[in-house]
Amino acid sequence: MSRRPLVRECPPTTWYFRQPRYLRYMSREITSIFVGAYCVLLVVALQRLAAGPAAWEAFLLGLRSADSIVFHLLALAAASYHAATWFNATQKAMPVQIGEDFVPGNLISGAHYVAWAVLSVVILYLAGVF
Amino acid sequence: MAKSHKPVVWFPFAAGGTVIAFFIPVIVFLTFLAALGHVPAGLSYERMHAFAGSGLGKLIIFGVVSLSLWSSAHRLRCTCFDFGLRADTLAATVLYIGAIVGSLLSAVYLLQI
Numbered sequence: 001m002s003r004r005p006l007v008r009e010c011p012p013t014t015w016y017f018r019q020p021r022y023l024r025y026m027s028r029e030i031t032s033i034f035v036g037a038y039c040v041l042l043v044v045a046l047q048r049l050a051a052g053p054a055a056w057e058a059f060l061l062g063l064r065s066a067d068s069i070v071f072h073l074l075a076l077a078a079a080s081y082h083a084a085t086w087f088n089a090t091q092k093a094m095p096v097q098i099g100e101d102f103v104p105g106n107l108i109s110g111a112h113y114v115a116w117a118v119l120s121v122v123i124l125y126l127a128g129v130f
Numbered sequence: 131m132a133k134s135h136k137p138v139v140w141f142p143f144a145a146g147g148t149v150i151a152f153f154i155p156v157i158v159f160l161t162f163l164a165a166l167g168h169v170p171a172g173l174s175y176e177r178m179h180a181f182a183g184s185g186l187g188k189l190i191i192f193g194v195v196s197l198s199l200w201s202s203a204h205r206l207r208c209t210c211f212d213f214g215l216r217a218d219t220l221a222a223t224v225l226y227i228g229a230i231v232g233s234l235l236s237a238v239y240l241l242q243i
């Protein structure tokens with residue numbers, strides 16, 4: 001008797017159009033492209049900083065283009081979406097139990113949002129934005 | 131006992147995901163301001179050089195950049211697979227080597243400051 005396992009058809013490149021939740025998953029996946037590209041920009045920035053004042057000023061001036069503004073907007077949206085989904089997942093990834101009861105999930109995610117907001121304001125303050 | 135290399139990949143991935151979530155949006159916003167032509171005072175050469183010149187500054191910058199790179203590499207590997215690229219070993223090799231090279235380069239640049 002030959003073994004004939006059930007092989008479910010799964011189109012490798014279009015599977016995520018089948019379900020809205022798959023699309024949401026993939027929309028989170030593609031944020032990694034912009035975050036990854038931005039990380040490369042950070043390494044370039046370090047190289048420019050190490051190369052001296054003139055190189056650093058030229059780097060900052062080089063950021064001022066329409067392409068750069070569009071890229072920054074996409075990266076900002078991607079990084080924020082990553083952050084929000086990451087914090088939403090914390091309550092599932094690390095539930096906290098006190099005695100018999102679990103701490104409400106929204107409290108865990110909420111604490112992360114508060115910490116995110118405080119940290120961002122502190123960094124903006126240290127960077128002299130306000 | 132069977133050993134798995136997964137924790138080695140996973141720990142920096144999870145740490146990097148947290149670092150990206152907390153730090154990258156605000157850092158992107160800072161360079162976005164620079165892209166608009168309003169360079170924040172903290173991004174001047176003197177302030178950045180002083181920050182990256184201190185031991186703590188080097189440690190923070192290296193931690194943020196290398197963990198973010200590693201986490202992004204791991205996520206890009208999964209993204210490649212999900213979009214139908216089945217050459218997983220190739221994608222993993224290229225992306226992880228890229229993350230390691232990027233981390234080493236940032237360490238070298240930081241030590242030059």
